[in-house]
Amino acid sequence: TRYVYRFGGSVDDGGNQDKNLLGGKGANLDGMAGIGLPVPPGFTISTEMCTRYYDEGEQFPDSLRGEVADGIAHIEGLTGKRFGDAADPLLVSVRSGARVSMPGMMDTVLNLGLNDQTVVGLATISGDDRFAWDSYRRFIQMYADVVLELDHARFEEALEIAKEDNGYDLDTELTAKDWQKLVEEYKALVQELWGKPFPQDVHDQLWGAVGAVFGSWQSERAKVYRRLNDIPGGWGTAVNVQAMVFGNMGETSATGVAFTRDPSTGENAYYGEFLINAQGEDVVAGIRTPQYLTRAARERAGAKPLSMEEAMPEVYAQLAAVFETLEKHYRDMQDIEFTVERGKLWMLQTRSGKRTAKAALKIAIDMANEGLITREEAILRVDPAALDQLLHPTLDPDAPRDVLTKGLPASPGAASGIAVFDSDTAEKRAHAGDAVILVRVETSPEDIHGMHAAKGILTARGGMTSHAAVVARGMGRPCVSGAGTLSIKAAEGIARIGSREIREGDLITIDGTTGEVMAGEVPTIQPELAGDFGTLMVWADEVRRLKVRTNAETPLDCRTAREFGAEGIGLCRTEHMFFDAARITAVRQMILASDEAGRRAALDKLLPEQRADFTEIFEVMAGLPCTIRLLDPPLHEFLPHEEAEFAEVASAAGLDVETLRRRAAELHEFNPMLGHRGCRLGVTYPEIYEMQARAIFEAACDVAEKSGAAPVPEVMIPLVGTRRELELMKIVVDKAAQAVFAEKGRTIEYLVGTMIELPRAALRAGEIAEVGEFFSFGTNDLTQTTLGVSRDDAGRFLTTYVEKGIYARDPFVSIDVEGVGELIQIAAERGRATRPDIKLGICGEHGGDPASIAFCEATGLDYVSASPYRVPIARLAAAQAAL
Numbered sequence: 001t002r003y004v005y006r007f008g009g010s011v012d013d014g015g016n017q018d019k020n021l022l023g024g025k026g027a028n029l030d031g032m033a034g035i036g037l038p039v040p041p042g043f044t045i046s047t048e049m050c051t052r053y054y055d056e057g058e059q060f061p062d063s064l065r066g067e068v069a070d071g072i073a074h075i076e077g078l079t080g081k082r083f084g085d086a087a088d089p090l091l092v093s094v095r096s097g098a099r100v101s102m103p104g105m106m107d108t109v110l111n112l113g114l115n116d117q118t119v120v121g122l123a124t125i126s127g128d129d130r131f132a133w134d135s136y137r138r139f140i141q142m143y144a145d146v147v148l149e150l151d152h153a154r155f156e157e158a159l160e161i162a163k164e165d166n167g168y169d170l171d172t173e174l175t176a177k178d179w180q181k182l183v184e185e186y187k188a189l190v191q192e193l194w195g196k197p198f199p200q201d202v203h204d205q206l207w208g209a210v211g212a213v214f215g216s217w218q219s220e221r222a223k224v225y226r227r228l229n230d231i232p233g234g235w236g237t238a239v240n241v242q243a244m245v246f247g248n249m250g251e252t253s254a255t256g257v258a259f260t261r262d263p264s265t266g267e268n269a270y271y272g273e274f275l276i277n278a279q280g281e282d283v284v285a286g287i288r289t290p291q292y293l294t295r296a297a298r299e300r301a302g303a304k305p306l307s308m309e310e311a312m313p314e315v316y317a318q319l320a321a322v323f324e325t326l327e328k329h330y331r332d333m334q335d336i337e338f339t340v341e342r343g344k345l346w347m348l349q350t351r352s353g354k355r356t357a358k359a360a361l362k363i364a365i366d367m368a369n370e371g372l373i374t375r376e377e378a379i380l381r382v383d384p385a386a387l388d389q390l391l392h393p394t395l396d397p398d399a400p401r402d403v404l405t406k407g408l409p410a411s412p413g414a415a416s417g418i419a420v421f422d423s424d425t426a427e428k429r430a431h432a433g434d435a436v437i438l439v440r441v442e443t444s445p446e447d448i449h450g451m452h453a454a455k456g457i458l459t460a461r462g463g464m465t466s467h468a469a470v471v472a473r474g475m476g477r478p479c480v481s482g483a484g485t486l487s488i489k490a491a492e493g494i495a496r497i498g499s500r501e502i503r504e505g506d507l508i509t510i511d512g513t514t515g516e517v518m519a520g521e522v523p524t525i526q527p528e529l530a531g532d533f534g535t536l537m538v539w540a541d542e543v544r545r546l547k548v549r550t551n552a553e554t555p556l557d558c559r560t561a562r563e564f565g566a567e568g569i570g571l572c573r574t575e576h577m578f579f580d581a582a583r584i585t586a587v588r589q590m591i592l593a594s595d596e597a598g599r600r601a602a603l604d605k606l607l608p609e610q611r612a613d614f615t616e617i618f619e620v621m622a623g624l625p626c627t628i629r630l631l632d633p634p635l636h637e638f639l640p641h642e643e644a645e646f647a648e649v650a651s652a653a654g655l656d657v658e659t660l661r662r663r664a665a666e667l668h669e670f671n672p673m674l675g676h677r678g679c680r681l682g683v684t685y686p687e688i689y690e691m692q693a694r695a696i697f698e699a700a701c702d703v704a705e706k707s708g709a710a711p712v713p714e715v716m717i718p719l720v721g722t723r724r725e726l727e728l729m730k731i732v733v734d735k736a737a738q739a740v741f742a743e744k745g746r747t748i749e750y751l752v753g754t755m756i757e758l759p760r761a762a763l764r765a766g767e768i769a770e771v772g773e774f775f776s777f778g779t780n781d782l783t784q785t786t787l788g789v790s791r792d793d794a795g796r797f798l799t800t801y802v803e804k805g806i807y808a809r810d811p812f813v814s815i816d817v818e819g820v821g822e823l824i825q826i827a828a829e830r831g832r833a834t835r836p837d838i839k840l841g842i843c844g845e846h847g848g849d850p851a852s853i854a855f856c857e858a859t860g861l862d863y864v865s866a867s868p869y870r871v872p873i874a875r876l877a878a879a880q881a882a883l
């Protein structure tokens with residue numbers, strides 16, 4: 001097997017641009033070389049090598065040495081320099097590169113190939129002593145950090161001391177001699193911390209770095225990142241070795257990062273930052289404040305230092321042409337790293353740029369309108385789960401704001417929460433239920449868990465492309481970065497802004513769209529749903545087959561869901577209506593009644609209330625189908641649980657406390673979820689379902705009478721396990737319907753169906769469909785009963801189950817396709833065999849989960865039903881599933 005793929009010059013060995021083999025970075029370097037863009041020559045060691053490295057006890061096969069030597073020879077040939085040559089040394093960068101970008105891994109070592117001899121050669125060839133010694137000290141510092149994993153604070157400290165001793169403020173004030181002296185100190189530090197001298201053999205340096213890249217694949221940080229992002233451990237990383245080019249060779253050199261479109265808003269305008277006379281890490285590290293790429297951006301920000309467009313117009317024009325070429329070639333917004341070495345432009349990296357949900361949406365719609373991609377592709381480009389971000393509230397512009405400071409608008413959206421100064425505390429407080437804003441000087445990959453737990457992130461340092469900004473955008477967390485007036489003393493749990501202070505635990509609000517940081521909580525408003533969002537929804541609706549309904553039981557939720565495009569109600573849980581303060585007493589009287597007559601008397605009080613509920617809902621839904629589920633939970637849920645409440649409840653219901661206590665004790669169940677609930681209530685107390693059915697049909701007749709648009713009730717019986725149960729309940733419902741129709745002198749079309757939420761029901765679906773006119777899969781209960789895992793108690797152990805790979809994802813979030821899924825398939829098949837036109841839907845929480853929706857599409861269900869805010873997500877996911 002071949003493991004090394006060369007690129008640059010007229011060579012692109014990996015011509016197929018396979019990301020799985022070459023990693024994202026390697027595939028795109030190869031791709032850029034292939035379309036003739038200026039890429040410094042190099043080679044990629046494939047991900048297959050990584051896998052083999054781990055299979056064989058972290059060793060390289062002998063054959064790799066020869067392949068790497070050929071790779072180095074390729075670079076030497078094109079650059080005319082030799083690796084380790086004391087006169088004119090070739091220097092290389094070594095970078096990791098998995099299939100997808102992984103901030104948790106070792107990233108980059110620059111200037112590899114420098115040692116005590118080659119540094120002299122570099123100084124002579126470049127004619128710049130200072131540059132050469134600065135490069136050498138950077139190399140030692142980076143190598144010590146990412147390859148040898150020595151404490152980088154010690155190196156920073158040595159640099160700070162060197163500056164202090166000389167009375168300098170800036171790195172740029174250090175002279176060649178100063179850097180040379182620092183190199184000696186760094187080498188001594190390596191000896192001290194590592195116990196061995198800094199490697200002088202350039203080949204040892206290279207193999208050390210290659211080993212470190214492969215080693216970083218199994219680092220704790222990388223593992224955490226993979227877990228959070230569902231990245232399989234078996235993918236492995238590639239290693240990219242590439243000739244160095246220098247952005248720090250004086251005023252005609254520069255380095256920068258850019259996006260071909262604005263990754264925050266999606267606006268079709270180049271976006272980026274660059275630094276003259278600097279090396280790559282200077283831009284992202286936030287040491288110097290980067291300059292704008294375009295004149296327009298600089299002017300908009302009111303910044304002084306010239307933009308690249310103004311300072312280097314010719315190279316800028318070349319760069320702009322490259323942007324266009326790249327977007328046409330990759331047909332997506334690109335995130336680019338480039339370097340200008342003495343006036344010559346080099347492309348170091350390109351990849352599809354991470355973007356906010358808002359930008360993803362705008363870019364997808366714009367690119368489809370520009371003809372760069374098709375509408376179908378545009379639909380597939382937007383992650384349904386990310387739509388959530390757009391549907392979330394922003395700050396109310398009219399609400400008073402106590403603005404403490406302003407930073408960069410690094411990731412949009414607004415969030416309030418308590419200020420917390422470290423990631424472990426952030427995670428702890430978030431688990432305890434607090435909304436948390438993580439406040440840091442800057443973030444690093446070690447903060448991923450804290451950022452994930454936080455509602456928002458605020459940093460004192462770093463630009464729009466800083467770690468905090470990039471990661472927050474990817475996670476969909478609002479972020480304000482580089483709030484420079486913020487002085488954070490994490491150890492003391494305090495941050496100061498002028499005379500104001502934020503203490504740990506203080507409530508603050510950040511607005512990632514404007515960069516504002518405010519004291520206290522600022523109220524929010526709902527987002528705008530027209531524009532690009534509306535367009536995408538229209539396109540999605542054109543291609544999806546699955547209908548999307550909503551789970552709702554209040555007129556407000558129904559209205560919200562309709563605005564989001566719900567095509568009916570898939571689940572109206574009527575018990576929610578019983579908890580209403582005005583009715584709970586009548587409900588309790590019904591439960592506590594000693595005979596049917598007593599129950600009926602209480603139900604008579606509930607009837608008009610319930611009828612009014614359905615009337616409102618039918619009006620809002622205006623002729624759309626409405627699935628209404630009859631009472632489901634065990635009756636004791638309606639009784640008080642605290643001794644203190646008993647007296648009050650008893651007197652309200654007109655009973656003595658003793659009777660209430662006795663009845664509550666009678667109703668106690670050891671296993672309520674498998675107890676006296678669902679249709680078992682209807683079987684034992686048919687008058688309850690009779691009242692509910694009557695309320696439904698009376699409301700339907702009234703609305704039909706008033707509005708002319710006849711409601712379409714679908715009466716749903718919960719927790720059915722046998723045909724006979726459904727048959728008995730259908731008789732109750734049909735009788736109520738006939739009675740109401742006779743009284744009202746009109747008939748309404750309606751269906752009677754059942755939830756499939758017990759394995760027995762799924763297996764006996766053939767005969768149940770003889771009675772039921774529709775099935776709705778109640779996948780919450782079906783998951784609980786199929787897995788034998790209590791949905792209310794699973795939290796305690798399910799995370800461990802997911803961590804250990806027992807379930808790939810939480811089965812209450814994303815359907816267990818193998819188990820629960822098979823039961824659904826069986827039920828759908830057997831139900832249809834009996835009744836070919838049977839309506840099939842899903843109304844468990846899974847109805848709003850994109851992966852589960854894909855399963856529903858594959859199984860040929862008719863609709864999914866989701867909570868109102870998930871309706872747009874479901875529409876998009878349904879469209880993607882259909883493509």
Ligand code: PEP
Pocket residue numbers: 571573632757777778779780781782843844845
């Ligand atoms: C279900 O079990 O999936 C369902 C929708 O019903 P509930 O969540 O009310 O039990």
Ligand code: MG
Pocket residue numbers: 718757778780781
């Ligand atoms: Mg259920």
